[in-house]
Amino acid sequence: MPTYKYPRPSLTVDCIVFGLDAELELKIMLIKRDIPPFEGEWAIPGGFVRMDETLEQAALRELQEETGIQNVFLEQLYTFGDLGRDPRDRVVSVAYYALINLVEQKVQASTDAREAYWFPLSKIPKLAFDHDQILQTAITRLRSKIRYEPIGFELLPRNFTLSQLQKLYEIIWNRSLDKRNFRKKILSMDLLLDTGEVQHNVSHRAAKLYQFDETKYLQLKDKGFNFEV
Known part of the structure; x- marks a missing residue:
C-alpha cells in the first residue's frame, strides 16, 4: 500500500x-x-x-x-x-x-x-x-x-399544455409571469410540437397539448439562449 x-x-x-x-x-x-x-x-x-x-x-x-x-x-x-x-x-x-x-x-x-x-x-x-x-x-x-437552457423535458409529462409549462417556470422562479408574453416568447423559439390533441376530462375549456421537439430541445441545451419574460 x-x-x-x-x-x-x-x-x-x-x-x-x-x-x-x-x-x-x-x-x-x-x-x-x-x-x-x-x-x-x-x-x-x-x-x-x-x-x-x-x-x-x-x-x-x-x-x-x-x-x-x-x-x-x-x-x-x-x-x-x-x-x-x-x-x-x-x-x-x-x-x-x-x-x-x-x-x-x-x-x-x-x-x-x-x-x-x-x-x-x-x-x-x-x-x-x-x-x-x-x-x-x-x-x-x-x-x-432556465434563463439559458430549455427546461421541462425531464419534469413534465410527454404531452402538456402551455399553461402547465408556464406554471413550471413560475414555480422555479417563484413569481407570476404574464401569460401573453410567456406564450409569445416560448412559441417563437420553435421548440414545441402541436400534437393536434386537447385535454380530456377537464372542467374548463380543453387546452391544446404540446410536446417538446427533442432534437431542437437538445440543440438549445447545447448552444444555450437568453430566456427573459
Whole structure:
C-alpha cells in the first residue's frame, strides 16, 4: 500500500433530486437517516465514494440504494468542503442534481435511510450536515439555468399544455409571469410540437397539448439562449 505525506480527507457525494408531481408541484427528495450522525433527521441522499467507482457511479448507486430512484441524468453542481461540515471526519462532498417526473419513479428507502419522501420546496424541514446550503445552491442553479437552457423535458409529462409549462417556470422562479408574453416568447423559439390533441376530462375549456421537439430541445441545451419574460 502506498503511503502519503499528508492525511487524506474522505470523499462523499450528495444527490439533489427535483421532481414535478401530477399537480405540478415541484418537490425535493429527502431521506430520514437511520444511522449516526444525525440519526432520525432528514437529509439529502448520498454517501461515501468507494475506491473502485467514479463520482457519478457513486452518486447513482447511493441514490438507488437510499431511495430506489434510478436511470436519471445527474449533473454536477458544486463541491462542498467547509471544515467541520461532517462531525465524523474531514469530509469533502461533490453534489449532483437531477430533474425527474415523479409519476415515472418509484421510491423505496433502504440501507441507511429510514424513510424516503418527496417534500414540497415550500415545506422543507431542517436538514442534517450542511444540506440546507447544498439545497439552496441547487435551487439557485436551477433558477439560473432556465434563463439559458430549455427546461421541462425531464419534469413534465410527454404531452402538456402551455399553461402547465408556464406554471413550471413560475414555480422555479417563484413569481407570476404574464401569460401573453410567456406564450409569445416560448412559441417563437420553435421548440414545441402541436400534437393536434386537447385535454380530456377537464372542467374548463380543453387546452391544446404540446410536446417538446427533442432534437431542437437538445440543440438549445447545447448552444444555450437568453430566456427573459
